[in-house]
Each structure stands twice: as C-alpha cells, then as structure tokens.
Amino acid sequence: MIGILIIAHAPLATALRGCAMHVFPDCAAGVLALDVLPQDTPEDSLARARQAMAALGTTDVLLLSDVFGATPCNVAQLLGNGHNTRLVAGVNLPMLLRSVCYRHESLEALAARAQAGGMQGVMPVGSTAPQNQTGQRHAPSHREHQQ
Numbered sequence: 001m002i003g004i005l006i007i008a009h010a011p012l013a014t015a016l017r018g019c020a021m022h023v024f025p026d027c028a029a030g031v032l033a034l035d036v037l038p039q040d041t042p043e044d045s046l047a048r049a050r051q052a053m054a055a056l057g058t059t060d061v062l063l064l065s066d067v068f069g070a071t072p073c074n075v076a077q078l079l080g081n082g083h084n085t086r087l088v089a090g091v092n093l094p095m096l097l098r099s100v101c102y103r104h105e106s107l108e109a110l111a112a113r114a115q116a117g118g119m120q121g122v123m124p125v126g127s128t129a130p131q132n133q134t135g136q137r138h139a140p141s142h143r144e145h146q147q
Contacts, residue, residue: 001030001058001103001104002030002058002060002061002062002103002104002105002107002110003030003031003032003053003056003057003058003060003061003062004030004031004032004061004062004064004096004099004100004103005032005033005034005049005052005053005056005061005062005063005064005076005079006031006032006033006034006064006065006091006096007033007034007036007045007049007063007064007065007066007072007073007075007076008033008034008035008036008064008065008066008072008091009035009036009066009067009070009071009072010035010036010037010038011035012035012066012091013033013034013035013036013066013072014033014035016033016064016091016092016093016096017031017032017033017096019093019096020093020096020097020100023097023100024097024100024101027100027103030056030058030103031096031100032052032055032056034048034049034052034072036071036072036075040071042071042074042075045071045072045075046075046078046079049075049076049078049079050079053079053083059082059083059084060083060084060085060107061079061083061084061085061107062085062086062088062099062103062107062110062111062114063076063079063085063086063087063088064087064088064089064091064095064096064099064114065087065088065089065090065091066089066090066091067089067090068089068090073087073089084107085107086107086108086110086111088111088114088115088118090118091118092118092121092122093121094117094118094120094121094122095114095115095117095118095121096114097117098113098114098116098117098118098121099113099114099117
C-alpha cells in the first residue's frame with residue numbers, strides 16, 4: 001500500500017491528518033504528517049522528513065505539501081532518494097481524503113486522483129439549501145448545529 005506524507009507549515013499538516021483520521025481511522029498507520037515550524041532550518045525539516053518516510057515502511061510514497069516553492073514543498077522535493085515518490089502541492093482536505101481512499105492504486109494514478117480531488121473540492125457555493133442534509137427545513141434553534 002502507498003504511504004502518504006503531508007508536509008506543510010505548522011499546524012496544517014497535523015490538522016489535515018487529524019481530519020482524515022476522523023473520517024478514516026483505520027488508515028492511521030499509512031498517513032503521516034510533518035509540520036514545518038517557523039524556527040526550523042530546511043536541513044532540520046529534511047532530516048525529520050526522512051525519518052517520517054522511514055516510519056511509513058514503504059518505498060512508494062505520495063507527498064502532499066501546502067505551497068509550491070515554500071520550504072515544505074522544497075523539502076518534499078528532496079525526498080526521492082531511495083523512494084518512489086510523487087509530490088502534489090496545494091494540499092487541501094478533499095485532496096487528502098481522495099488520496100486515502102485510493103492508496104491501493106499505482107502511485108501515478110494516486111497522484112492524479114489527489115490532484116483531481118483537490119481541484120474538485122474547490123467550488124463556489126451560493127445561498128442555496130445545504131447539500132446532503134435530510135429532514136425538515138426550519139430555523140435552527142440555539143441547541144442545533146449543522147455540519
């Protein structure tokens with residue numbers, strides 16, 4: 001199975017992983033997060049990223065970073081030595097959820113699904129009724145909460 005390593009500015013990587021584990025708790029071992037802290041040098045981040053790669057226990061790894069050209073992405077670009085990796089920048093939760101669902105596919109296919117999931121998860125939302133909600137429509141009381 002393909003490992004997934006999220007490398008992003010703190011606390012985004014850990015937060016994204018936490019959200020994904022909320023939805024897919026059985027996938028925890030194959031998905032790791034590395035938060036790049038403001039005081040970290042690129043060399044320190046690279047050393048920690050290499051440790052995370054080793055902890056995944058696979059040579060096939062999908063790398064997800066937040067911003068192309070920033071330190072997390074630059075570190076991720078250096079992780080190919082000894083591993084079969086693909087890197088997708090601009091990580092968001094829909095991208096990560098799609099990636100977790102298709103980890104059984106080839107690394108090339110998984111990277112393509114990750115990119116598609118990220119793009120398809122971004123859409124304008126008008127002032128229409130909430131999607132995927134059942135029940136009566138009424139004014140919510142102070143005790144009700146919609147997600």
